[in-house]
Amino acid sequence: MVQMPHKHQNQPTGTPDERVARHLKKGASLLAVLHAIQDEAGYIPADLIAPLAQAMSLSRAEVHGVITYYHHFRSEPPARVTVQLCRAEACRSMGTETLAAHIEGHTGCKFDSGHQVDTELETVYCLGQCALSPAMTINGELHARVTPQKFERLYEAARVHASAEDLV
Amino acid sequence: MTRIYVPCDSSALALGADRVALAVAAEAQKRGIEVEVVRNGSRGMLWLEPLVEVETAEGRIGYSNVDDDDVAALFDADLANGGAHEKRLGVVDTLPWLAKQQRLTFARIGITDPLSTDDYVKHGGLEGLRKALETDGDAACEALLESGLRGRGGAAFPAGIKWRTVRAALAPQKYIVCNADEGDSGTFSDRLVMESDPYMLIEGMIIAGIVTRATKGYIYVRSEYPHAIATLNRAIDKARDAGWLGASVLGSDKAFELEVAKGAGSYVCGEETALLESLEGKRGVVRAKPPVPALVGLFGQPTVINNVITLATVPIIFAKGAAFYRDFGMGRSRGTLPFQIAGNVKQGGLVELAFGVTLRELIYEYGGGTASGRPARAAQVGGPLGTYLPESQWDIPMDYEAYAAVGAVVGHGGIVIHDDTSNLADLAQYAMHFCAVESCGKCTPCRIGSTRGVEVIAKIRAGDTSPKQVTLLRDLCDTMVSGSLCAMGGMTPYPVLSALDHFPEDFGLSKKPSQKAA
Numbered sequence: 001m002v003q004m005p006h007k008h009q010n011q012p013t014g015t016p017d018e019r020v021a022r023h024l025k026k027g028a029s030l031l032a033v034l035h036a037i038q039d040e041a042g043y044i045p046a047d048l049i050a051p052l053a054q055a056m057s058l059s060r061a062e063v064h065g066v067i068t069y070y071h072h073f074r075s076e077p078p079a080r081v082t083v084q085l086c087r088a089e090a091c092r093s094m095g096t097e098t099l100a101a102h103i104e105g106h107t108g109c110k111f112d113s114g115h116q117v118d119t120e121l122e123t124v125y126c127l128g129q130c131a132l133s134p135a136m137t138i139n140g141e142l143h144a145r146v147t148p149q150k151f152e153r154l155y156e157a158a159r160v161h162a163s164a165e166d167l168v
Numbered sequence: 169m170t171r172i173y174v175p176c177d178s179s180a181l182a183l184g185a186d187r188v189a190l191a192v193a194a195e196a197q198k199r200g201i202e203v204e205v206v207r208n209g210s211r212g213m214l215w216l217e218p219l220v221e222v223e224t225a226e227g228r229i230g231y232s233n234v235d236d237d238d239v240a241a242l243f244d245a246d247l248a249n250g251g252a253h254e255k256r257l258g259v260v261d262t263l264p265w266l267a268k269q270q271r272l273t274f275a276r277i278g279i280t281d282p283l284s285t286d287d288y289v290k291h292g293g294l295e296g297l298r299k300a301l302e303t304d305g306d307a308a309c310e311a312l313l314e315s316g317l318r319g320r321g322g323a324a325f326p327a328g329i330k331w332r333t334v335r336a337a338l339a340p341q342k343y344i345v346c347n348a349d350e351g352d353s354g355t356f357s358d359r360l361v362m363e364s365d366p367y368m369l370i371e372g373m374i375i376a377g378i379v380t381r382a383t384k385g386y387i388y389v390r391s392e393y394p395h396a397i398a399t400l401n402r403a404i405d406k407a408r409d410a411g412w413l414g415a416s417v418l419g420s421d422k423a424f425e426l427e428v429a430k431g432a433g434s435y436v437c438g439e440e441t442a443l444l445e446s447l448e449g450k451r452g453v454v455r456a457k458p459p460v461p462a463l464v465g466l467f468g469q470p471t472v473i474n475n476v477i478t479l480a481t482v483p484i485i486f487a488k489g490a491a492f493y494r495d496f497g498m499g500r501s502r503g504t505l506p507f508q509i510a511g512n513v514k515q516g517g518l519v520e521l522a523f524g525v526t527l528r529e530l531i532y533e534y535g536g537g538t539a540s541g542r543p544a545r546a547a548q549v550g551g552p553l554g555t556y557l558p559e560s561q562w563d564i565p566m567d568y569e570a571y572a573a574v575g576a577v578v579g580h581g582g583i584v585i586h587d588d589t590s591n592l593a594d595l596a597q598y599a600m601h602f603c604a605v606e607s608c609g610k611c612t613p614c615r616i617g618s619t620r621g622v623e624v625i626a627k628i629r630a631g632d633t634s635p636k637q638v639t640l641l642r643d644l645c646d647t648m649v650s651g652s653l654c655a656m657g658g659m660t661p662y663p664v665l666s667a668l669d670h671f672p673e674d675f676g677l678s679k680k681p682s683q684k685a686a
Contacts, residue, residue: 029449031446034432062450066450070432071432073432089353093512093587093590125602128355129179130508130584131215131513132179132182132215132516135182145183
């Protein structure tokens with residue numbers, strides 16, 4: 001999930017048909033095309049579904065089904081700061097649930113409840129850092145052995161960084 | 169010119185290795201010391217990351233847990249010549265944690281630059297492929313069978329049988345698919361291969377292609393592994409430039425092409441048929457078997473689908489011979505398994521050893537006990553669908569059959585350790601919750617059973633410990649085990665029932681044996 005360009009990407013230009021055409025590559029699967037769209041726009045805009053379905057000879061239901069089946073694809077633009085915290089077994093053994101409560105308290109947001117103000121908290125299951133738990137990403141950047149203090153430092157830095165990008 | 173190694177795998181990066189590499193280069197320049205910074209893979213001693221090494225006449229000297237703030241002080245202590253410092257570990261190759269291992273698959277890991285084709289060949293790379301090109305395909309399948317290599321993704325199916333089936337199948341196009349959807353908590357050996365020694369996976373897949381007459385391969389990597397995806401893509405490009413991939417593999421008349429496909433955050437896509445659906449661009453819904461993918465796989469064509477470690481182990485088997493590999497291990501579990509020591513553990517990382525080692529050895533001799541310093545209480549082996557083993561089972565040898573005899577699974581050798589503050593009822597409820605979140609929804613026992621499971625466990629934990637509830641939970645688990653289409657629903661009861669059997673007190677139940685057996 002990490003490489004998602006976060007906000008920050010320029011708003012994609014062109015009509016929905018043009019935007020779909022840009023990402024269609026010969027032999028590419030629907031997943032690959034959806035990744036390309038989301039990598040550019042940060043999410044899968046609803047107005048691309050119909051042209052995408054038509055271009056790939058699929059029904060809109062099939063495209064919608066794929067988008068909503070996979071946790072990675074989003075139908076809304078991402079928040080300025082997205083925190084993904086691993087809540088799987090290895091991280092649980094190292095107190096990720098306590099950390100999750102701390103993160104909710106510090107940010108004033110709830111996990112898996114969508115956008116709140118400028119932050120979104122997401123549960124993920126395993127970032128592959130199970131020997132260095134708990135693990136998380138903030139705006140795509142991976143961090144291991146996260147403590148409440150480390151979280152606060154990284155989170156505040158990410159917010160400052162996101163604000164600075166807004167001014168550009 | 170002094171060579172200084174700073175790992176580039178994602179564990180090291182997650183602890184600031186990029187900043188360390190920059191600081192090393194900057195500090196060396198400031199002091200006028202000529203340094204080449206090599207971004208090597210990880211040695212698998214993850215608790216020591218970022219582990220910086222410097223090449224000296226004595227060998228490569230390691231410095232552990234280096235932060236960018238430490239770099240100036242390290243140079244003050246003559247880092248470039250392996251000088252003394254509190255973070256100095258000595259010669260890395262001789263550290264007992266590493267030296268005691270039997271690294272066959274992971275022989276090169278951390279030593280080489282993952283993207284250097286020269287490094288790869290210098291350290292034994294391509295020997296297996298060259299042998300495979302000279303070997304008759306039927307004989308190659310027999311050799312793989314003789315090596316005893318079984319699917320390292322967890323199912324432990326003999327790789328040679330799969331390959332033989334695909335080789336014998338007649339079809340216009342066959343495929344090699346690598347399952348790199350390593351979604352199980354407590355596992356990272358696939359990731360380490362992809363990030364730290366990607367060419368051995370590529371080599372293994374080319375061998376599979378040549379032996380089974382498949383000319384196209386896909387590596388399906390989970391989207392949570394962007395670093396692995398990036399490394400693989402670069403490695404594939406370089407392998408193509410080097411003539412390892414393409415229309416003429418190493419100048420032979422054999423062709424093989426390879427590409428990376430990115431998953432999208434679905435645990436069940438680690439199940440082979442769901443993975444194939446996903447690779448075809450569809451929802452990752454499990455297919456009924458038979459037909460097996462070896463006959464009707466990707467796009468309906470015969471397909472070898474193997475896990476990363478299985479394919480990455482193929483080159484050494486071909487390079488050194490089936491007997492060499494087979495002579496490690498015990499019983500019907502031949503060769504080595506890269507154990508992954510994870511969770512609440514002091515010295516977490518990758519320990520490759522022959523089958524037969526015990527959990528106790530792994531937890532204490534390698535793991536050094538818990539990170540919290542409290543007594544270890546339970547270990548979950550084989551991922552979220554594996555059982556929780558209480559201390560009384562920690563002396564069983566790691567062997568597929570010995571584990572199966574007590575209802576446990578070795579799986580891919582992932583081990584998550586929990587200390588005495590853990591609550592196994594909570595973990596059991598979590599197991600059901602995870603199944604509810606990640607179920608593909610195709611079969612009822614998994615889709616509905618998991619949600620009912622969460623509810624029943626919650627009721628028991630809330631104080632309704634009547635035999636009725638416990639019977640209900642066991643009955644539900646029985647339905648899931650017997651009635652689910654794949655391991656997602658079929659094995660979620662493993663952690664649940666093992667928690668209930670071995671740690672009933674966490675559910676508010678008494679430890680009386682009468683409540684055990686169903």
